[in-house]
Ligand SMILES: C[S@@+](CC[C@H](N)C(=O)[O-])C[C@H]1O[C@@H](n2cnc3c(N)ncnc32)[C@H](O)[C@@H]1O
Ligand SMILES: Nc1nc2[nH]cc(C(=O)O)c2c(=O)[nH]1
Ligand code: SF4
């Protein structure tokens with residue numbers, strides 16, 4: 001049987017709002033299921049069961065057809081997020097090959113808890129280990145293994161992205177930076193209310209300013225880049241953006 005991928009939503013074109021390729025037009029494919037349970041997850045519907053009825057098991061060809069139906073030729077990049085897309089094996093590699101056959105780039109959002117061989121084929125690999133405020137524990141041996149593998153063989157432009165809610169998270173981000181000094185590091189302020197309706201940009205910009213001040217004062221963070229969730233400034237907590 002053809003292997004299938006659990007997809008909870010596909011949307012776009014939108015603008016990549018985070019990290020190394022912020023500002024790029026992209027489609028999104030969100031897989032179902034996560035091995036983490038971050039307390040502040042802005043996409044908890046991908047794992048908490050609340051939207052389980054929306055999951056469809058799709059072949060790589062069906063996902064590509066769905067994206068083309070949504071957007072025609074109006075995209076050149078697909079961002080695969082979740083949940084944790086690194087829970088998916090070979091079928092994801094097949095999907096990435098299909099994208100490449102059409103000259104479309106593949107970007108991945110994952111937390112660095114699982115490795116897949118297809119990471120080597122990804123064009124933009126974002127690894128986002130989770131700070132203490134998430135309630136999750138980083139398996140440093142696993143993260144080391146993943147960072148070494150992508151550095152040794154990967155063609156992927158890879159980067160690290162740490163979400164920061166408080167001073168303890170900031171210390172964690174510094175630890176990540178010391179451990180992998182050659183890897184571009186992006187710091188992203190946390191959104192501490194992912195269900196608030198209306199305009200949340202003022203609150204998020206306040207968090208961004210707080211993080212700017214930390215980095216400005218810190219000679220050990222001279223190469224880190226601080227970025228907001230750009231889409232959240234524009235579209236707030238709206239889903240599918
Ligand atoms: C929903 S996650 C899915 C991919 C993967 N599970 C991960 O965490 O990297 C996508 C990105 O959103 C970030 N994120 C999730 N909740 C957030 C929040 N409340 N504030 C800021 N960033 C958040 C994650 O850290 C991650 O970089
Ligand atoms: N516009 C936009 N950019 C994003 N970058 C990472 C996202 C994610 O949820 O993985 C995301 C998202 O959900 N929307
Ligand atoms: S790892 Fe990502 S998807 Fe999973 S709970 Fe944390 S933020 Fe949400």
Ligand SMILES: [Mg+2]
Nearest residue numbers: 042043081241
């Ligand atoms: Mg998001």
